[in-house]
Each structure stands twice: as structure tokens, then as C-alpha cells.
Amino acid sequence: MVECNICPRHCPLDEKGGGACGAYYAEKNEVKEKYPHCWTTMNAVHIESIPFYHAYPGSRSLLLGSSGCNLDCAYCSNAYLARGDPSNLFKFNLPPEKVIDYARKTGCHNIVFGINEPTVSLHSLEDIYRKAAAGGTPMGCLTNGYMTKETAERISRIFSFINVSLKSISDSFYKKYAGVHSVQPVLENIKYFSINNHLEITTPIVQNINNDEIEEMADLIYSINPVTPWHVFRLLPEYKMKNWDYPAIDAINRTLETARGKLPFIYFSNFVGSKWVSTLCPGCGKVVIERINFSGCGGKLVGFFLKENICSSCGKEIPLYGKRVYWHGMEVVE
Ligand code: SF4
Incomplete structure (x- = not known):
């Protein structure tokens, strides 16, 4: 038996598996993915x-x-x-x-x-x-x-x-x-x-x-x-x-x-x-990123009103990770 320490369940595993997630088994004292x-x-x-x-x-x-x-x-x-x-x-x-x-x-x-x-x-x-x-x-x-x-x-x-x-x-x-x-x-x-x-x-x-x-x-x-x-x-x-x-x-x-x-x-x-589902500027309350929810999860961006993450109305910075990505067909437009 080998203990799996990937999550706090700490399941004992054998060569067939036996963990709660069904994804891992033990081989030569190592935890391996089954699939x-x-x-x-x-x-x-x-x-x-x-x-x-x-x-x-x-x-x-x-x-x-x-x-x-x-x-x-x-x-x-x-x-x-x-x-x-x-x-x-x-x-x-x-x-x-x-x-x-x-x-x-x-x-x-x-x-x-x-x-x-x-x-x-x-x-x-x-x-x-x-x-x-x-x-x-x-x-x-x-x-x-x-x-x-x-x-x-x-x-x-x-x-x-x-x-x-x-x-x-x-x-x-x-x-x-x-x-x-x-x-x-x-x-x-x-x-x-x-x-x-x-x-x-x-x-x-x-x-x-x-x-x-x-x-x-x-x-x-x-x-x-x-x-x-x-x-x-x-x-x-x-x-x-x-x-x-x-x-x-x-x-x-x-x-x-x-x-x-x-x-x-x-x-x-x-x-x-x-x-x-849209982002409102915390500074002035204007919509700075507009989205729609067109199905279950289904979010989609339909308007982006920031310049370098800055609200064009009041100058407040909106925290974003990575730049806005634009598309033309299958290509990213820088
Ligand atoms: S076998 Fe799966 S459920 Fe069990 S500790 Fe490892 S990751 Fe967690």
C-alpha cells in the first residue's frame, strides 16, 4: 500500500487503485495516474x-x-x-x-x-x-x-x-x-x-x-x-x-x-x-467591461471600454490579469 498525498483524503492505494477519486494507483511505491x-x-x-x-x-x-x-x-x-x-x-x-x-x-x-x-x-x-x-x-x-x-x-x-x-x-x-x-x-x-x-x-x-x-x-x-x-x-x-x-x-x-x-x-x-455579468467601475459606476449571459454559464464579452486597464471616464484602474485579446478568424490580433 502507498498513501496518496495529492489531497487531504490521503487514500491508501494498491496496484489496482482504491482511492476515492478513482484516478490513481500505486506502482513501485509511487502514485501513478491510471489514465x-x-x-x-x-x-x-x-x-x-x-x-x-x-x-x-x-x-x-x-x-x-x-x-x-x-x-x-x-x-x-x-x-x-x-x-x-x-x-x-x-x-x-x-x-x-x-x-x-x-x-x-x-x-x-x-x-x-x-x-x-x-x-x-x-x-x-x-x-x-x-x-x-x-x-x-x-x-x-x-x-x-x-x-x-x-x-x-x-x-x-x-x-x-x-x-x-x-x-x-x-x-x-x-x-x-x-x-x-x-x-x-x-x-x-x-x-x-x-x-x-x-x-x-x-x-x-x-x-x-x-x-x-x-x-x-x-x-x-x-x-x-x-x-x-x-x-x-x-x-x-x-x-x-x-x-x-x-x-x-x-x-x-x-x-x-x-x-x-x-x-x-x-x-x-x-x-x-x-x-x-458586466464589470462596473468602482470609481464612477460606469460599465467598463460588458458581457452577456446567453445560456447556462454562457458568458461572452460584448464591450470593452478600458484603455490599458484604466476607466476612460474616471481614470480608476481595474485589476485584470493579461491583456484584452482580439480576434480575426482563428488569429490573435495584437
Ligand atoms: S487517490 Fe484521489 S481522492 Fe485519494 S488522496 Fe489521491 S487525489 Fe485524493
């Missing part, structure tokens, strides 16, 4: 749809996903890929250079690992990073943040921009709904990424379960970095909670209005026509 370089998802998307709102605005991203997750969220909207049998799910088995080549051919400026959890494909993603960094392709990810400190350091090296899903700030929520003991590793890693990476945070709201935590979460994010973009996500529960209530848009937004007094970059999405 290296296997992907379920590879498609070009707007970076805003992932969502990243303050990183490379307007860019096209290669959205990469594998299979498996180290959490088991009862409401998971992606359980088919996150909790299914990986051996039946993979569509592509591609080495790093082919993934990067596919990104280039589909006109992608960056590669973002989303869909499921990057800690379950750690070694393959490190392999991609080595080639992508050499060719100047930035990488980002969505993650649940539930990983050991050592893994957070590795994730931080691979991905320059990171969106952590903060589901709750209570251990009892993580125990009851995510299948792990504590939120503490997530909170520690959020602080670490906030210092070392471009960080955005996403909170899926599960009606009557975590909507009453919004104000406390806002205080926590404020204490870490008040200009952190925070995506509040109207979750339509599935998997073990598919008959649960849908979050109430107006009531949630009333609570967010109070929080916006502290955090200037709170977004509220995952429903068509959301009015809260």
Missing part, C-alpha cells in the same frame, strides 16, 4: 463562459477536461463526468504536444482545465504545462481547492490563473454535501493562490443550504483580497439532489447588493439574461 493523457473534453470556448471575467478578457480558451473528482458533491451538475466510470468516458488520448497543437489550430490563446478536478490529472497537466510554457501558452483551471499544500504549490506552478469553487465556509457543509471532513484546506489554498496567482472564486448557491452564508463569505473574501472577482452561481442541483428547489434569483441578488458595498466585482450568473 494519463486521457481527456473527455477539448473544445474552444469564450473564456467568460468558464468563467474567468478578469483574465485575458475576450480570449478563446481550449477547455480541457478529464474524468473523476476527489469530492462527491451531492448536487453535482457534472456527475456524469466527475463521478462516472472513467474507463467508459474518455474520448481522446493525446500527448501534450497534440493538445497544444489542437489549441493552436482552433485559435485558442490559452488552455483552461475545467469540467472536473485538475488534481485527478496532475501529472498529465504538468506534462502539458512544460510544453505550453515553452511555447508561451498560458494555462488556467477551475478547481475545488481541496488539495494538500504540496499539491497547491504544483497547481500554482502549472496554472497562472485559477478559479476556486468555494462552496461554503462551514465544515458541516463539506461533511454533509461534499463528502470530506473540512473546508479548511480549501480556505488555506485560496489564500495561497490569492498571493501567488490570479484568483477568481465561484460559489454555487444551493437553495436553503448555503444561501444564508453569502454575507459571511463576502467578509471572508474581503479579508483575503477585496478586488477578487466572485462569481455567485445559481446552481440547478442534479445528481443526488435533482428534485431540489432552484435558487431564488431576486432574494439572492438582494443579499449580494449589500455585499457589493464591500466587494466591487461580484457577478451573479448561470441564468440567461443576467444583469449582473
Whole structure:
């Protein structure tokens, strides 16, 4: 038996596997990926749809996903890929250079690992990073943040921009709904990424379960970095909670209005026509980056009114990671 230290579950692994995520096995005292370089998802998307709102605005991203997750969220909207049998799910088995080549051919400026959890494909993603960094392709990810400190350091090296899903700030929520003991590793890693990476945070709201935590979460994010973009996500529960209530848009937004007094970059999405997906200048209140939410996640940039990140009306600087990316067909226009 070998203990896997990639996340705080510390699963004992044998040559067949046996870990909670189903992604690793032990060979000669080493933890190995069961399905290296296997992907379920590879498609070009707007970076805003992932969502990243303050990183490379307007860019096209290669959205990469594998299979498996180290959490088991009862409401998971992606359980088919996150909790299914990986051996039946993979569509592509591609080495790093082919993934990067596919990104280039589909006109992608960056590669973002989303869909499921990057800690379950750690070694393959490190392999991609080595080639992508050499060719100047930035990488980002969505993650649940539930990983050991050592893994957070590795994730931080691979991905320059990171969106952590903060589901709750209570251990009892993580125990009851995510299948792990504590939120503490997530909170520690959020602080670490906030210092070392471009960080955005996403909170899926599960009606009557975590909507009453919004104000406390806002205080926590404020204490870490008040200009952190925070995506509040109207979750339509599935998997073990598919008959649960849908979050109430107006009531949630009333609570967010109070929080916006502290955090200037709170977004509220995952429903068509959301009015809260554009960036307003904290200085003068004008729309400085205009987006639409045209489907579920579905964010898309439709207007950019900044010059070198500066509001043209009042001169306030808006924190962005990377420049606005313009396109002509499949080519980036510098
Ligand atoms: S990454 Fe997977 S195998 Fe490793 S400790 Fe976490 S759940 Fe267990």
C-alpha cells in the first residue's frame, strides 16, 4: 500500500487503485495516474463562459477536461463526468504536444482545465504545462481547492490563473454535501493562490443550504483580497439532489447588493439574461467591461471600454490579469 498525498483524503492505494477519486494507483511505491493523457473534453470556448471575467478578457480558451473528482458533491451538475466510470468516458488520448497543437489550430490563446478536478490529472497537466510554457501558452483551471499544500504549490506552478469553487465556509457543509471532513484546506489554498496567482472564486448557491452564508463569505473574501472577482452561481442541483428547489434569483441578488458595498466585482450568473455579468467601475459606476449571459454559464464579452486597464471616464484602474485579446478568424490580433 502507498498513501496518496495529492489531497487531504490521503487514500491508501494498491496496484489496482482504491482511492476515492478513482484516478490513481500505486506502482513501485509511487502514485501513478491510471489514465494519463486521457481527456473527455477539448473544445474552444469564450473564456467568460468558464468563467474567468478578469483574465485575458475576450480570449478563446481550449477547455480541457478529464474524468473523476476527489469530492462527491451531492448536487453535482457534472456527475456524469466527475463521478462516472472513467474507463467508459474518455474520448481522446493525446500527448501534450497534440493538445497544444489542437489549441493552436482552433485559435485558442490559452488552455483552461475545467469540467472536473485538475488534481485527478496532475501529472498529465504538468506534462502539458512544460510544453505550453515553452511555447508561451498560458494555462488556467477551475478547481475545488481541496488539495494538500504540496499539491497547491504544483497547481500554482502549472496554472497562472485559477478559479476556486468555494462552496461554503462551514465544515458541516463539506461533511454533509461534499463528502470530506473540512473546508479548511480549501480556505488555506485560496489564500495561497490569492498571493501567488490570479484568483477568481465561484460559489454555487444551493437553495436553503448555503444561501444564508453569502454575507459571511463576502467578509471572508474581503479579508483575503477585496478586488477578487466572485462569481455567485445559481446552481440547478442534479445528481443526488435533482428534485431540489432552484435558487431564488431576486432574494439572492438582494443579499449580494449589500455585499457589493464591500466587494466591487461580484457577478451573479448561470441564468440567461443576467444583469449582473458586466464589470462596473468602482470609481464612477460606469460599465467598463460588458458581457452577456446567453445560456447556462454562457458568458461572452460584448464591450470593452478600458484603455490599458484604466476607466476612460474616471481614470480608476481595474485589476485584470493579461491583456484584452482580439480576434480575426482563428488569429490573435495584437
Ligand atoms: S487525489 Fe484521489 S487517490 Fe489521491 S488522496 Fe485524493 S481522492 Fe485519494
